[in-house]
Amino acid sequence: MNKSMIRYLLSKLLLIEAILLLVPVAIAVYYHESSQVFTALFTTIGILVLLGGSGILQKPKINGFMPRRES
Numbered sequence: 001m002n003k004s005m006i007r008y009l010l011s012k013l014l015l016i017e018a019i020l021l022l023v024p025v026a027i028a029v030y031y032h033e034s035s036q037v038f039t040a041l042f043t044t045i046g047i048l049v050l051l052g053g054s055g056i057l058q059k060p061k062i063n064g065f066m067p068r069r070e071s
Helices: 003-020 022-030 035-056
Strands: none
Touching: 003 022, 003 035, 022 035
């Protein structure tokens, strides 16, 4: 199993999720929500960016999934 590729792809997914959380931030701005909502959203975005960014720092050596070995 190519663990580095799986880590890399999961990190990309975390960053995509962080970007998609900007939609609720825009809606909260539109509806003038309280600061607690923004704190919760930006804390979540920050955690996702930290985890996703740390996983992307080391790119996998192989750019594709390894094929199954024939026995």
